[in-house]
Amino acid sequence: MCCIPQPRQDTKILWRRLAHSPHLIDEVDASGSTPLHLAAKAGHDKVVALLLLHKPSLVDVKDSKGTALHEAAEAGHEGIVARLLAVKSELVDDVRRRFRETPLHLAAKNGHDGVVALLACNPQDAQDTSGQTALHLAAQAGFGEVVARLLAYRPELLTVVSYSTTPLCKAAANGHRHVVALLLSHKPESVDPYALYIAASHGHHHVVALLLEHCPDLIKEKNFEYRGRNVLHVAAMRGHMKLIVDLLPRCSFLDDVDLEGRTPLFCAAHAGHEEVVELLFPLTPGQVSF
DSSP states (O other), X not given: OOOOOOTTSOHHHHHHHHHHOGGGGGOOOTTOOOXXXXXXXXXXXXXXXXXHHHOGGGGGOOOSSOOHHHHHHHHTOHHHHHHHHHHOGGGGGOOOTTTTOOHHHHHXXXXXXXXXXXXXXXXXXXXXXXXXXXXXXXXXXXXXXXXXXXXXXXXXXXXXXXXXXXXXXXXXXXXXXXXXXXXXXXXTTOOOHHHHHHHHHXXXXXXXXXXXXXXXXXXXXXXXXXXXXXXXXXXXXXXOHHHHHHHGXXXXXXXXOOXXXXXXXXXXXXXXXXXXXXXXXXXXXSOOOO
């Protein structure tokens, strides 16, 4: 079993123990964690320093989750991350056995901006098992500061696609308007149409408004992943009244049909959204049979 002192315990005790029984530094628990893993995760900087002084090669040891750097990055311990990188900077590219996450992935998805600053300056664009970069994860979680920092170091991450999804789509799907605005400011001329549909699908009217402000022509687009539907089809099918009311002044195509021949009114009726039907019925040209 790993032997590691409590946070307030004098590191001199650990020093004496290691001097008397140096093998203790290599002990692991049931998960394969060394004392360095545990100290890094808990944020015990002095203990980490002492362990590295005795055996720097501990930085390479992986437990079931990864190296000590993975633990420190995930927990947001900037000082320990810096100390571990000083021993071996190449650790920044190391991936966890499961999900193939780098330390940067872990810091980004948990919003640890200071740790991201230490890691992002290295030339890496690693993708996890889902094809996501650190920017995907930060955008999905809505961590604006982390997104801004990643874009400053690695603007090319903006266009990396994971399962047909960009970082912009991740932010739009979760309603993070401030992140969507930040991403658009870096590449305003290129708006992923899918971001509009996924924002509409979730009823994020403030995100939809922002996307259409940047690219008004998107409102006319049909998305074939959504069976050839436009954004009004999607909003009607989901019953998002606030969004539909916002879209109507922009829409001159209420009789537009999807690949199944259905208008937005038909989609709302099929989904049972009575209020939407009442709103769209008098506005939709022609006769509609249900």
